[in-house]
Amino acid sequence: MLRFILRRLLQMVLAFFGTTLIVYALMFAGQGDPIQALAEERPVTAAQRAYLTEKYHLDATGVGGFFYRYFDYISNLLRGDLGQSLTGRQIGDILAAAWPVTVKLALIAMVVTVVFGVTAGVIAGIRRASVFDNSTLVLTLLVLGIPTIVLAPLAQYFLGVRWQLFPPTAGADPDLYALLLPGIVLGSLSLATALRLTRTSVAENLRADYVRTARSKGLVKRRIVGVHVLRNSLIPVITFLGVELGNLMSGAIITEGVFNIPGVGFNLFRGIRTEDGPLVVGIVSVLVVVYLVSNLVVDVLYAVLDPRIRYE
């Protein structure tokens, strides 16, 4: 197991360099004149141009120059310096402000997913082909079929504006209540998937041979379902939830955009729209790390949950 984790950490280093390189290349390849982009519409004097060229090593051209700047960036990154956004703010500060909001939002979505999705999935799996099972099937298909870009404004309009049950937008420094509706919208997609997955898994495990054995041991039904079936059924569900939490932590561009939540996705989207290369690359680099770490945690968790899984 330890060797597996070490190998995965080494792979993560490679994956980190690979993804940041690609994002870095994509972001800066499209730019005609980075100095003009930085200055936007304002004129740039020759002295300023010389200073910035010197500062960002823009005099080195071609592939060599690109890698020179890339490694320059990475070495700063490894020292914890994410650099400055084109707006002049420290990217580290932007992330420090945005991340707690996104994490809160992700946790709300996760709680919604687990409490409603997994619970309903277990019930639907036990009562297969019942009214409950069929109605959750229809509902989840509906949710899975509607894209967030439609679902979020709908929820915002009806629950926020029309019936005023929730604040329609969050704004700066949102409290938990303001994040509740976006959290539910964000969680609804994972909720639907978690429900379907749990239901299938429980239904499948209920038919397993070991259930017959547990019954022949004279165990009560509650124990057979609650211990034997659940322990097996939740292995794929927990794996899914782990990956999903990693996704949620990386911010939700659409939901954060619709509800005006200053989270990671919101800032990332703004960076892309304003061609703010340093900001986009900075955020993505950190997201890559979050994603890689959460995947590693899921893999390790998987082996802990299922003793048949062996890593070497």
Next chain:
Amino acid sequence: MTRSAVHPTPASPTPPGGHLLDVRDLHIEFRTGEGVAKVINGVSYHLDPGETLAVLGESGSGKSVTAQAIMGILDTPPAVIRSGQILYQGRDLLAQPEEQRRQVRGREIAMIFQDALSALNPVFGVGWQIGETLRQREGMSRADARRRAIELMDLVKIPGAAGRIGDYPHQFSGGMRQRVMIAMALAMNPKVLIADEPTTALDVTVQAQIMDLLADLRRDLDMAMILITHDLGVVAGVADRIAVMYAGRIVEHADVRSLYRTPAHPYTKGLLESIPRLDVRGQALSTIKGLPPNLMRIPSGCPFHPRCPYAQQVCVDVVPHDLVLGDGRTSACHFAQEVRDDSAR
């Protein structure tokens, strides 16, 4: 498997006027989307303390379903028990509420299954699974249950039991896994052990070890055993009596010796003739022609008639009753006498 078929008469008493376990005229059908499959059509057999009854038949003949009905672990639906009784110590299990039946499981009647790898829960250690019965049913403490689990694993001759208590099912070989299953079934000293094809998933050499173990345990712990199998070779050394099943009925019922020597049902005769013999060289292996019947459309009259070399018009028209042949033998064949006489020749 050279053990004698005759076992010493055990001390435990037969309840007055009855058998330890008595299945009477059991009818079970499976209702599925495609129709109704008549899986058990009037099965009757009984088991006395300390004896071993082998229930023999092809897959689909209903031997496992009968056993699961005894245990009360049939999935209903799709299974429906139409009629019949299952008397255990004189009381009809089928008439009892679920909670009472649950008390019988494991404590009075225990069962082991064919494929121990899928029959054991993959995510719990074997010691935990053996001890679970004791903790849940007998209220034993964790430590006591663990100690007892080690004893049970020793009993079924798992080498180094104490060291393997925390291992998971997949870490055992097939034979050892089946021993774990047996240990689990024995946890509460049941009076009846139902072994549903306990050796089918195993290598031949391991099969013999497991059968020997089961026979030893049955004798040492003074249990009665129902051994379900499709393998005539497995039965010979262990069973006292054999009930042969076909299409959800017992077609022949006899003590082992008589059944092997002079089968009185064409199906049994066919089965015995299809065993490869070492003492007859260069002879083509005989088989039973045709296929087992579709349980949704069981043939009229005797269900075996389309495959039977003895079949006459009467077999198509009339369902044969159990013909009593003496010595407790029965055969559900219109020509039972003839078949037996042919076998004796």
